[in-house]
Amino acid sequence: MSHSVMSSSACLQQQSLSVADALELMLGEVQPPTQRQYCPLPMLLDKVLAEAVYSPVAMPAFTQSAMDGYALRYEDLQAGVALELVGTVLAGQQARQTLQAGQAMAVMTGAAIPHGADTVLIQEYCRVEQGKLRFDPQQGYKKGDHIRWIGEDLAAGALLFAVGHRVGALDLAVLAASGLAGAQVYTRLKVAFCSSGDELTEPGQPLKPGHCYDANRYLLHAALQRLDCETLDLGVVPDNPDLLRQVYLQASTEADLLICSGGVSVGQADFTRQVLTELGQVQFWQVAIKPGKPFAFGKLGHCWFFGLPGNPVSAAITFQQLVLPVLEKAAGVVALPSADFYTTAAADFGKKPGRLEFQRARFCTEQDSGSVVPAASQSSAALIELARADTLVVLPAAGSGVKAGQQVQLQPLAFCLR
Numbered sequence: 001m002s003h004s005v006m007s008s009s010a011c012l013q014q015q016s017l018s019v020a021d022a023l024e025l026m027l028g029e030v031q032p033p034t035q036r037q038y039c040p041l042p043m044l045l046d047k048v049l050a051e052a053v054y055s056p057v058a059m060p061a062f063t064q065s066a067m068d069g070y071a072l073r074y075e076d077l078q079a080g081v082a083l084e085l086v087g088t089v090l091a092g093q094q095a096r097q098t099l100q101a102g103q104a105m106a107v108m109t110g111a112a113i114p115h116g117a118d119t120v121l122i123q124e125y126c127r128v129e130q131g132k133l134r135f136d137p138q139q140g141y142k143k144g145d146h147i148r149w150i151g152e153d154l155a156a157g158a159l160l161f162a163v164g165h166r167v168g169a170l171d172l173a174v175l176a177a178s179g180l181a182g183a184q185v186y187t188r189l190k191v192a193f194c195s196s197g198d199e200l201t202e203p204g205q206p207l208k209p210g211h212c213y214d215a216n217r218y219l220l221h222a223a224l225q226r227l228d229c230e231t232l233d234l235g236v237v238p239d240n241p242d243l244l245r246q247v248y249l250q251a252s253t254e255a256d257l258l259i260c261s262g263g264v265s266v267g268q269a270d271f272t273r274q275v276l277t278e279l280g281q282v283q284f285w286q287v288a289i290k291p292g293k294p295f296a297f298g299k300l301g302h303c304w305f306f307g308l309p310g311n312p313v314s315a316a317i318t319f320q321q322l323v324l325p326v327l328e329k330a331a332g333v334v335a336l337p338s339a340d341f342y343t344t345a346a347a348d349f350g351k352k353p354g355r356l357e358f359q360r361a362r363f364c365t366e367q368d369s370g371s372v373v374p375a376a377s378q379s380s381a382a383l384i385e386l387a388r389a390d391t392l393v394v395l396p397a398a399g400s401g402v403k404a405g406q407q408v409q410l411q412p413l414a415f416c417l418r
Contacts, residue, residue, distance in 0.1 A: 016286040016293060018397065019321060019356050025283060026297055026326045030304060032164075033186045033332050040182040041175060044167045046228035047185040048332040053160045055178040058151035065089075065107040067146045070126055070133055071117035072104040074143040082132040089114060104133045113147060120146035164334025186332035192255035192303075193220040194234035194247055196263035196272065197310060202236065215383060216261035216308070216315045219417070223319065226416035227327065239263070241271040248279050252300035256330065259323060262310035264294045272296060272307050280305065288397060290355040291380035292318035304330070311380035317358050317392075320414045341410040346371035349393055349408060350401040357397075358411070360389040372408065389413065 017025070036050035065071065076083055081102070088106040089095050095105060095114030105114050113120070119141065126135045154160075160174060161167070167175075167183075175183065200214040201207050214236055224231050232255050234247050244263070251258040263272040264285070273296065276282050280300040287295045291314040296307030306323050308315040328335065346364050351357045360375035372393060375385040394409040395401055402408050 016288040016355075017284050019287060019289050022284060022287045022295075022297070022322060023325060026322070027329055029283070029299075030326050030330045032329060033189075035187040036184050037187055038182055039185045041172065041180065044172060044175070044183060044185070045169065046226075047167050047183075047188075048228075049161055049163055049165045049167065050184045050186045050332065052162050053175070053180065053183050055154055055156060055158050055160050055180075057179055058156040059154040059177060060148050060150060060152070063113045063150045064148050065109060065111050065113060065120050065146060066148050067120060067122045068109050069107060069120045069122040069146060070104045071099070071107045071113050071120050072133075073099060073101065073117060074119040074141070076102060076104075077119065077121075077135070077137070077141050080137040082129075082134045085128060085131050085133050087114075118147070119143055122146060162334065164332055166328075166333050188228060188230045189257065189327070189331050190230040190232060190255045191224050191257045191259060191327070192232040192234050192251040193217060193224065193259045193261075194237050195261050195310075196237045196239065196244065198239045200236045200262075215312045216310070219312065219316060220259055220261070220319070223414075223416040227331070229327075229331070234258075237263075239271065241275055244271055244275045245279065248275055248300055248305075251305075252279065252303045255303050257304045257306065257327065258300065259306045259308065259319075261308040261315045264296045264307035264309060276300070276305060276307075287318075287322065288355045289318065289321060290351070290357040291378075292321075293355065295322060297322075309380070312383040313360075313386050314380040316383075316386055316417055320417060321358065324414055324416070341412075342407045343410055344371040345393075345402050345404050345406055345408045346373045347404050348401065349374055349395060351395050351399070353398055353400055355397055357395040358392045359395060360386050361393045361410075362388065362390045372410070 039047050072083055083102055083104040086103045086105055087095065089111040090108050091110040094112050099105065099114050099116035107113065107120060121135055121141065125139050126133055160178060161171060195214045195217045199211050201211045203213050207213065221231060221233060234251065237244050237247050260272065273282060273285060276298050280298055282296065282298040285296050286293055291311065292309050294309050295318050298305040308318050325335065349359055359378050361372040362375065364371045364373055372391060375389055377385050392411045392413060394411050
């Protein structure tokens with residue numbers, strides 16, 4: 001895994017960075033990978049392509065029938081006379097003769113069109129009597145009906161996917177249809193993750209007074225699996241600088257990135273900044289985002305560090321807005337331009353000016369389908385409301401929200417969080 005060296009001008013920011021500035025800084029530091037390997041087709045799902053992939057064959061590879069029916073010459077349809085049925089072509093077969101004037105052949109879906117034919121009539125519009133094909137001349141046939149011509153979807157040698165494309169299930173089907181058995185991909189990122197705090201309890205264990213179950217580690221693990229990262233679970237780290245130091249040192253030698261939730265605020269037991277400064281470098285500590293203002297970015301040796309807030313909703317939102325774009329670049333993904341989506345607010349979305357805000361929302365079921373209502377709670381601890389949300393409403397930092405009936409900007413929840 002190859003990364004850039006942190007610039008000497010990088011320093012701890014005393015004031016909150018805007019989301020845009022924070023992203024620009026992080027994306028400028030983290031570089032795409034350089035190591036690659038061949039990956040066979042069955043293992044390609046979610047891998048990131050390290051080289052452009054071209055189709056070795058045309059799609060379709062031969063001219064074929066799109067329906068069960070009869071292949072014929074369009075000029076014979078204009079004559080309106082019965083045609084001589086001279087054979088049948090099944091899928092996987094080739095016709096042994098060229099169609100002559102006044103002739104037709106039965107063809108199945110996907111079967112090769114016999115030479116001389118340029119149109120297919122679907123069987124529902126035809127009848128066969130004593131070896132003759134009869135049809136209704138009033139159906140309004142067109143030349144080329146129900147034929148898929150060689151290369152009409154894709155020419156041989158055409159680009160299928162560019163460098164940096166993350167392969168999905170439909171992409172696998174395209175590669176298979178092109179006859180490709182695999183592709184060159186970037187090696188997987190190794191991402192370490194942990195939660196920090198004396199108050200955290202492992203799910204399944206009795207809950208002590210004043211404690212809460214650790215949800216963030218499971219959120220991070222699931223999201224990283226969806227992103228096809230190799231993961232290193234460093235567990236729950238107590239509020240102890242010595243233990244935190246051990247975990248950070250392990251991550252610095254074994255992982256490309258470390259994501260830690262909790263311990264990045266200004267509480268008496270929050271030791272993240274202290275230990276990170278001792279062992280590595282801190283780029284910035286706060287971002288003007290809500291939820292999730294306490295967010296840290298730095299470096300431990302060759303390992304990039306992301307410190308998320310401890311509240312579950314804040315952790316999820318900052319992961320999507322601030323970690324995911326950087327992680328994707330480090331994995332080699334070439335980001336596509338994002339599209340803005342807008343709809344009508346079915347209720348007020350209020351906020352205080354100062355921070356870019358991402359409020360949880362759901363599409364209306366009783367009103368117009370194009371409107372959204374805010375979640376019942378916007379608390380940074382209300383994880384259930386985030387899980388029930390359909391979308392995020394984006395409220396600009398300088399504004400004070402929107403009123404019912406106004407247009408609001410939407411952002412889908414990242415696929416890796418759903």
